[in-house]
Amino acid sequence: MTDFLFKRMTLIGIGLLGSSISLAARQKGLVEHIAVHTRSDATLARAEELGLGDSYHKDVAESVKDADFVVVCTPVGVCGTVAKAIAPHLKEGAIITDVGSVKMSIIRQMQPHLPAHVHFVPGHPIAGTEESGPDAGFAELFINRWCILTPPEGTDEGAIEKVKTFWSTVGSNVELMDAHHHDNVLAITSHLPHLIAYNIVGTASDLEMVTNSEVIKYSAGGFRDFTRIAASDPTMWRDVFLHNKEAALEMLGRFTEDLTALQRAIRWGDGDALFDLFSRTRSIRRSIIDAGQEIAASDFGRHLKEGETHAPTLSSDDHEYTGS
Numbered sequence: 001m002t003d004f005l006f007k008r009m010t011l012i013g014i015g016l017l018g019s020s021i022s023l024a025a026r027q028k029g030l031v032e033h034i035a036v037h038t039r040s041d042a043t044l045a046r047a048e049e050l051g052l053g054d055s056y057h058k059d060v061a062e063s064v065k066d067a068d069f070v071v072v073c074t075p076v077g078v079c080g081t082v083a084k085a086i087a088p089h090l091k092e093g094a095i096i097t098d099v100g101s102v103k104m105s106i107i108r109q110m111q112p113h114l115p116a117h118v119h120f121v122p123g124h125p126i127a128g129t130e131e132s133g134p135d136a137g138f139a140e141l142f143i144n145r146w147c148i149l150t151p152p153e154g155t156d157e158g159a160i161e162k163v164k165t166f167w168s169t170v171g172s173n174v175e176l177m178d179a180h181h182h183d184n185v186l187a188i189t190s191h192l193p194h195l196i197a198y199n200i201v202g203t204a205s206d207l208e209m210v211t212n213s214e215v216i217k218y219s220a221g222g223f224r225d226f227t228r229i230a231a232s233d234p235t236m237w238r239d240v241f242l243h244n245k246e247a248a249l250e251m252l253g254r255f256t257e258d259l260t261a262l263q264r265a266i267r268w269g270d271g272d273a274l275f276d277l278f279s280r281t282r283s284i285r286r287s288i289i290d291a292g293q294e295i296a297a298s299d300f301g302r303h304l305k306e307g308e309t310h311a312p313t314l315s316s317d318d319h320e321y322t323g324s
């Protein structure tokens with residue numbers, strides 16, 4: 001008798017997300033066997049050295065044989081190719097999920113290939129760092145983070161429940177959402193901030209009147225935070241923008257208009273406009289802190305213990321905001 005949630009989980013792609021899922025699932029005793037497939041021989045060999053699986057497969061078709069749970073952890077742009085390759089080899093009743101940062105495109109790419117006898121429950125753990133590759137993973141990544149599931153209408157309720165149980169057992173709060181809505185929400189809360197970080201770091205390094213060494217030497221906290229985000233994986237983020245094009249452009253349009261308004265306020269000395277916006281945004285930061293979500297996983301998540309919602313190291317930062 002076994003109380004594993006799944007007998008055989010296959011991870012396709014074993015970078016930050018795949019390795020973290022492996023470590024977390026193992027720690028929680030969720031799966032009996034972990035099969036690993038990834039594209040490059042070197043990464044597969046590294047995953048084996050790290051002990052991230054029980055079996056390692058060069059052939060993706062072979063990796064999903066007998067799997068009752070398949071988690072696609074590749075960049076968004078290759079999910080359709082992966083679905084096409086695994087489809088004929090999936091066992092009846094298998095649950096297929098993914099961790100991609102966009103959801104409409106994943107559904108469009110994967111669903112047409114998947115046979116009617118499997119269950120497709122797309123997912124997105126809102127948990128990550130700027131690191132990538134199999135060495136970057138850690139079992140605590142998902143603790144106290146949200147995981148959004150976007151099952152298409154008519155998805156088997158039992159399959160959704162099992163995926164929910166998987167994510168809640170590794171520490172996440174699970175929410176169901178419409179995929180289109182997900183893509184709009186994440187465009188403003190995650191995708192645009194990354195684009196802004198890439199842009200500001202690029203702009204700073206291109207400035208002729210400021211040398212690169214000055215940028216490094218005098219980088220204050222704000223700029224350092226941007227450089228962390230701008231160090232995120234280029235393949236992953238290229239795919240996010242190519243595959244969430246409409247929502248990203250919509251949010252970018254709104255952002256640009258608001259930035260232009262700020263530009264005008266500075267030009268015309270409209271201190272009230274600046275002060276009003278800065279006060280409004282300060283209160284948003286406070287409400288995020290009150291909701292216990294201020295922890296940047298990359299900086300502090302590794303040190304969080306299960307059940308903790310605040311990293312102690314952040315308390316001094318909080319004092320900055322208690323004054324007015």
Ligand SMILES: NC(=O)C1=CN([C@@H]2O[C@H](COP(=O)(O)OP(=O)(O)OC[C@H]3O[C@@H](n4cnc5c(N)ncnc54)[C@H](O)[C@@H]3O)[C@@H](O)[C@H]2O)C=CC1
Pocket residue numbers: 012013014015016017018037038039040043073074075076078081082099100101102124125126127128129130131132133134233236240
């Ligand atoms: N990095 C982050 O902070 C987060 C990433 N995500 C999503 O998770 C997914 C994976 O991201 P990471 O783990 O960060 O990336 P990563 O770059 O660390 O890992 C990606 C893995 O996919 C493999 N891969 C690439 N093409 C493949 C193919 N055709 N077939 C099989 N394997 C292939 C790579 O070899 C690598 O092992 C992405 O879709 C991303 O949008 C979701 C939440 C957070």
Ligand SMILES: O=C(O)C(=O)Cc1ccc(O)cc1
Pocket residue numbers: 100101125126127128129130190229296298
């Ligand atoms: O490192 C950070 O600040 C992140 O924002 C991590 C992250 C990146 C992509 C996602 O889809 C979800 C979370």
